[in-house]
Structure formats: C-alpha cells, structure tokens
Amino acid sequence: MLSSNKSLGYLAVLAAVFILIAFGLVLFYAPVEQNMGMVQKVFYFHVAAAWLGMLGFVVAAVCAVLYLRIGKLGLDAVAASSVEIGLLFTAIANFTGMIWARPVWNTWWTWDPRLTTMTIMAFTYIAYFLLRRGIDDPVKKARFGSIYLIVGFVTVPLTFFSARLLRTIHPTIFGGANTGEMAMTAEMYFTMGFSICAFSLLFVVLLLARSRLKISEQLLTEREMLEQEEEFGEVSGG
Amino acid sequence: MKNWFSTLKTLIWKDLLQEWRSKDMLTAMLAFAILSIFIFNYAMELDPRQRAELAPGILWVVVTFSGTLGLNRSFVAEQEQGSFDALVMAVPGLGSIWLAKQVSNFLMMLVLIIIVLPVYSLLYNQNLLVPGLIFTLMLGAWSFSAAGTLLASMTAQTRMRDLLLPVLLFPILMPVNMAVVKAGAGIMTGAALATYQVWLSLLLVYGIIMTTISLMVFDYVILE
Numbered sequence: 001m002l003s004s005n006k007s008l009g010y011l012a013v014l015a016a017v018f019i020l021i022a023f024g025l026v027l028f029y030a031p032v033e034q035n036m037g038m039v040q041k042v043f044y045f046h047v048a049a050a051w052l053g054m055l056g057f058v059v060a061a062v063c064a065v066l067y068l069r070i071g072k073l074g075l076d077a078v079a080a081s082s083v084e085i086g087l088l089f090t091a092i093a094n095f096t097g098m099i100w101a102r103p104v105w106n107t108w109w110t111w112d113p114r115l116t117t118m119t120i121m122a123f124t125y126i127a128y129f130l131l132r133r134g135i136d137d138p139v140k141k142a143r144f145g146s147i148y149l150i151v152g153f154v155t156v157p158l159t160f161f162s163a164r165l166l167r168t169i170h171p172t173i174f175g176g177a178n179t180g181e182m183a184m185t186a187e188m189y190f191t192m193g194f195s196i197c198a199f200s201l202l203f204v205v206l207l208l209a210r211s212r213l214k215i216s217e218q219l220l221t222e223r224e225m226l227e228q229e230e231e232f233g234e235v236s237g238g
Numbered sequence: 239m240k241n242w243f244s245t246l247k248t249l250i251w252k253d254l255l256q257e258w259r260s261k262d263m264l265t266a267m268l269a270f271a272i273l274s275i276f277i278f279n280y281a282m283e284l285d286p287r288q289r290a291e292l293a294p295g296i297l298w299v300v301v302t303f304s305g306t307l308g309l310n311r312s313f314v315a316e317q318e319q320g321s322f323d324a325l326v327m328a329v330p331g332l333g334s335i336w337l338a339k340q341v342s343n344f345l346m347m348l349v350l351i352i353i354v355l356p357v358y359s360l361l362y363n364q365n366l367l368v369p370g371l372i373f374t375l376m377l378g379a380w381s382f383s384a385a386g387t388l389l390a391s392m393t394a395q396t397r398m399r400d401l402l403l404p405v406l407l408f409p410i411l412m413p414v415n416m417a418v419v420k421a422g423a424g425i426m427t428g429a430a431l432a433t434y435q436v437w438l439s440l441l442l443v444y445g446i447i448m449t450t451i452s453l454m455v456f457d458y459v460i461l462e
Binding site for chain 1: 385388389392393395396397398399402405406408409410411412413416417420436437440443444447448451455458459
C-alpha cells in the first residue's frame, strides 16, 4: 500500500534538499526585519512547524473517521503516526515561538489564545497516547483512539474560539486584524511559502516511514498472537 | 419511540436506585467537594472584595474535580459485575445506554451543586443562590457529564482507569471551563447580560455538540 523502501529514500533526500534550500533562503535571501532584527528569522520555521502541527491533527482526525467507517487497522496506524508527528512539530512551534517571544514580547510565555490553544491541543494528543497505552487489544486500541481523536478535534476549535474571546496579542499574518500585524515583503512571503512546502514534504516522508513501521508492528503482533493461540491449542489438545 | 423512552426511564431509574442504595458515589463526591472548599480558603486567603468575581471559578473547580470522582465510578458497577454484556443485549438502541448514564450523571452533578452552593454561601458569607449562576452551572454540568460519560465508558475498559479519566477529560473541557467561569463572574458582578451572553451560547453549543457526538460514537465504544 505504501511506497517501497527505495522511493521513500528518494523522497527523504528530496525533503532534505528542500529543507536545506529553505535554510539558505531564510539566512541569505529573506531581508532582516527592521524592528525585530535577526530573531524574526525563526518565524519561517515557526510558522512551518505550527502548520505541520495542525496538518498532523487534521490528517489524524480524517483517518480516525475513516477507521470507524471502514475498520482497516492500517488507517489507525496512519492516524497514530500523524499525531506523533503533529505533536513533535507543535512542540517545535511552541519552542521557536518562545525564542522569538522572549526578546519581542519580553516574556517566554503569555496567555495568548494561540499559545494556550496549541498547548491544550498538545495535551489532548498526549492524552491520546496515554489512552492507547492503557489498552492491549489492538482493535479496541484503534477504536477508542479514533473516538478520542474525533472528540478532541471537535473541541480544539471551540477552545480557540473561547480563548480568542478573552484576548490576543499574537501577530496575525493572514487576513487578520490590524493589531500587531507584521509588514512582510515579497521575499519574506516567498521564503515563508517555500519553507512551508519543504516542511510539508518532510511531513509526508515522516508519515510514510512511521506508518510503515507501525503497520509492520501490527502485523508482528498479529502473528505473535496467532502463534500463541496455536501453541495453546496444541497444549490443550494434547 | 415510546418503547425507547420507557427503556431510557428504566435505565436511569436503575442507576439512581443503585446509587440510592449504596450512596458510595455521592458521599465521596460531597466530602471531597466540601473539603476542597476548605482548602481553597487557606490556599487563596479569599478577600471579601474579590469573592464575587472568584466564587464561580472556585465553585466550578470544586464541582468538576468531585464530579470526576463520580464519573470514574459510573461504569464500574457494570464492569465489576460483568452485567454490561447483558445490558447491551437487553437494550434495543445502544445510544440509550449512553443517554441514561449521561442523565443519571447529570442528576448526580445537580445534587452536588444543590448542596455545595448553600454550603459555600454559608462558609464565605456570600449569597450564591442566584438563578443566573445556577442556570450557568447546570449548563456546564450537562456539558461536563456529556464529555465525561463518553470518556469514562472508555477509560473503564482500560488498564489505568481512574488515572486516565482526568487526563483525557480536562483538555476536552477547556471551553466549558472558560465559559462557566466567565459567565458566572459576569452574573456575580452584576454585569449586563450582553457582556457574557456569548459564553452562555458557547456552553449551549458545546453541550449540543458533545451530546450528538457521544450518541454517534457510543456504538463503537461497546461493540466488540
């Protein structure tokens, strides 16, 4: 179902090249922002990482719905892998955000809706893994995991909405309000777009690799369970 | 439809009767709730001037924490006695099992709120028996038990059970927490309805969404 070792390898190399080019663009092509200086450069990876965080969770939720509909365990493997990757990049987005926020906002952390929502979303998905760990039966694990993903996916926008009602100081880049808006040049937009594309490619590579591993694990567990049953059958039969 | 309602009524009655006979859940919840109110007194050194604004928040923390204790127990009886399979076979629509549990958990939360409100009012010398606040807490309690009942039905079947429920439940409940606290503070400080109306709408929307999702996915929780 998923691509072969070789093509996955090529894709990984391609992703690496893209990420390197993105690095180059960020360092040498994109102009230095007037007010914030060099620290603003973290923004290109911050936005890309945050995008992957969201993407990971969207993909996972779609796979969860599909799993409950179709019941193929492979879909659950993709969902779980997607959450793992999403969680990793949410953490990266949070940390790069902190590096930026310290000089610009003069604090590591603030109770801004985006920060709060991203963190609560991360907690939702950490809980997802705890839930999975507590269940041995792979089918039940997949089913409960999918249900929790769906519930989590529905409540995250509500959390965002309610946090937004309280306050925001986070800069808005896309069609946002006037407050705290960053003026971006064409080079900056291009660098950001490129870096988002490069990260998305990385996401595809990671997702394919991780899902393959998980599917292999599932097959292994299945085989082990079958063998155990056979052994048990022989013992009780004999 | 009539059949469905009578099933629902029987199931709710069963849960309430069971609780009435043992009183395990309610006594533990109440004791915990009242103890927490005492702890808050020493933890926060509540200044009378700040109380009006803080009371709904404290109250909601007390109610959700003790409510979680109760939720943890809500599927244990079925699990321990192994009567869940029998229940699944006996009941025509699986959704009604969830709804019955949800309603009985909600009623349990209401009892808790009805007892905790006067106790808090008495201990802190501040009248919390305000219709608006009670209404907000009721809306919150419905959302809380809707999300909680669904998750408890899953955690009851895992290895970590009680440990797991709060970790799963609290991130999901974040909008409810914010809405109850904000709407409650608005009511207690006598703000205009327009300033906190949006929070009440949010509570209503959350309750409807969570109820719908639970009814939709509960089949997958119990089907083997």
